[in-house]
Amino acid sequence: METGKLLTERVADEIVRNIIGKELKPGDKLPNEFELAAKLGVGRSTVREAIKTLVSRSVVEIRRGAGTFVSARSGVSEDPLGLQFLDDKVRVATDLLELRFVVEPRLASLAAGRSTPEQLDELMQLCDACEKKMLAGEDFSSENTAFHAAIARASGNIVVPNLAVILCGPPSMLPGMPSRQAREEMARTNREILTAIAAHDGMAAYDAMLLHLAQCRRSITEQSLK
Amino acid sequence: METGKLLTERVADEIVRNIIGKELKPGDKLPNEFELAAKLGVGRSTVREAIKTLVSRSVVEIRRGAGTFVSARSGVSEDPLGLQFLDDKVRVATDLLELRFVVEPRLASLAAGRSTPEQLDELMQLCDACEKKMLAGEDFSSENTAFHAAIARASGNIVVPNLAVILCGPPSMLPGMPSRQAREEMARTNREILTAIAAHDGMAAYDAMLLHLAQCRRSITEQSLK
Numbered sequence: 001m002e003t004g005k006l007l008t009e010r011v012a013d014e015i016v017r018n019i020i021g022k023e024l025k026p027g028d029k030l031p032n033e034f035e036l037a038a039k040l041g042v043g044r045s046t047v048r049e050a051i052k053t054l055v056s057r058s059v060v061e062i063r064r065g066a067g068t069f070v071s072a073r074s075g076v077s078e079d080p081l082g083l084q085f086l087d088d089k090v091r092v093a094t095d096l097l098e099l100r101f102v103v104e105p106r107l108a109s110l111a112a113g114r115s116t117p118e119q120l121d122e123l124m125q126l127c128d129a130c131e132k133k134m135l136a137g138e139d140f141s142s143e144n145t146a147f148h149a150a151i152a153r154a155s156g157n158i159v160v161p162n163l164a165v166i167l168c169g170p171p172s173m174l175p176g177m178p179s180r181q182a183r184e185e186m187a188r189t190n191r192e193i194l195t196a197i198a199a200h201d202g203m204a205a206y207d208a209m210l211l212h213l214a215q216c217r218r219s220i221t222e223q224s225l226k
Numbered sequence: 227m228e229t230g231k232l233l234t235e236r237v238a239d240e241i242v243r244n245i246i247g248k249e250l251k252p253g254d255k256l257p258n259e260f261e262l263a264a265k266l267g268v269g270r271s272t273v274r275e276a277i278k279t280l281v282s283r284s285v286v287e288i289r290r291g292a293g294t295f296v297s298a299r300s301g302v303s304e305d306p307l308g309l310q311f312l313d314d315k316v317r318v319a320t321d322l323l324e325l326r327f328v329v330e331p332r333l334a335s336l337a338a339g340r341s342t343p344e345q346l347d348e349l350m351q352l353c354d355a356c357e358k359k360m361l362a363g364e365d366f367s368s369e370n371t372a373f374h375a376a377i378a379r380a381s382g383n384i385v386v387p388n389l390a391v392i393l394c395g396p397p398s399m400l401p402g403m404p405s406r407q408a409r410e411e412m413a414r415t416n417r418e419i420l421t422a423i424a425a426h427d428g429m430a431a432y433d434a435m436l437l438h439l440a441q442c443r444r445s446i447t448e449q450s451l452k
Contacts, residue, residue: 049278052275052278052279052282053278053282056278056279056282056283057282057283058308059308073308081385081388081389083385083388088384091384092384092385095383095384095385095386096385098383098385099329099383099385099386099389102328102329102332102333103325103328103329106328107328157321157324157325158314158317158318158321159307159309159318159321159322159324159325160321160325162307162308162309163307163325163389163392166389
């Protein structure tokens with residue numbers, strides 16, 4: 001690593017500490033280049049390089065003509081697991097799902113025990129929005145991801161939400177739409193998960209999530225055979 | 227995002243596709259700046275910017291005077307879950323461990339069913355190396371991470387290894403060394419995991435991993451009370 005690189009990295013880390021120290025939230029604006037350079041005692045070109053590094057790390061984003069802002073991704077990069085390096089996309093989809101079988105039933109169970117009334121309200125709205133798209137035969141991937149990510153947040157584990165973005169995130173790497181029957185079944189099991197969480201019934205939430213994932217797996221198999 | 231940024235990103239993606247297409251492995255050398263610029267039909271400064279982006283994404287690394295090489299991290303960034311943004315380090319350690327309880331017993335069970343003879347050999351060597359450090363009272367975190375990451379690889383799931391690097395990776399965010407009793411118990415349960423995997427006994431591997439993690443949790447509690 002070149003010396004210049006090291007200085008840039010140090011400045012980038014310093015900016016991250018500033019973001020954390022000032023409790024800046026996603027969407028908050030950072031001080032401009034001049035102010036950062038003065039504050040950190042380095043040149044503007046170093047600040048500019050450091051900001052570029054932080055853009056690559058999904059810590060900040062540049063909005064043209066408006067400035068630099070804290071990214072909504074909170075440092076979770078676009079492809080944190082390096083899945084772009086894995087060639088077999090059907091295998092990736094299958095193995096991601098295998099992992100969701102490991103993780104999500106237990107998260108649903110934790111959510112049943114720990115979710116707050118506000119989180120339950122959010123889950124209801126997201127479940128409704130997702131169901132509507134599923135039954136209308138429209139692309140529901142972002143709504144479904146949002147619902148499952150909210151369940152992960154409701155688990156109360158602070159590491160999990162960022163992980164859930166990864167596991168449920170890639171908006172289906174398979175082309176095509178699940179069959180009508182598959183979509184109805186997914187909507188139904190999503191609703192069962194919600195009901196169990198709302199009833200604080202951890203075991204029922206666990207089972208409903210397993211059912212939902214089994215349905216997803218069947219649907220991936222059907223789609224990959226098309 | 228500025229226009230210049232977009233070109234850099236496009237060139238970076240093109241370089242990634244080149245790495246995948248040519249099946250370059252970690253440690254392999256990339257063509258130099260001149261060759262890449264000519265091949266991709268862009269200026270050298272753009273290539274240089276793109277390379278910097280890929281360094282930030284942990285896709286490549288620059289070795290001074292030697293060139294640019296494919297990184298061993300395969301695009302898994304230093305902090306893929308954005309844990310640097312989470313303030314309460316004891317809580318992060320506790321919640322990471324909660325997640326390991328969810329994931330690792332099942333991975334051990336999968337490894338018992340799917341591991342190859344070569345993977346078993348590797349597991350034995352790593353278990354020995356880790357045990358030695360544990361019983362000598364030396365820092366064993368990287369050996370322990372290596373053992374658990376190898377179990378994850380032996381699960382046969384292609385997404386999991388990169389995840390395991392994240393979950394088991396941060397070399398204990400807590401200061402201090404576990405007690406002698408804790409270290410002996412961790413060494414013993416690691417050995418039990420290995421024996422169960424070698425016997426292709428999935429349920430015993432599951433149970434031994436649970437025991438190991440319970441021991442880790444107890445040790446974190448002890449250390450955070452110190």
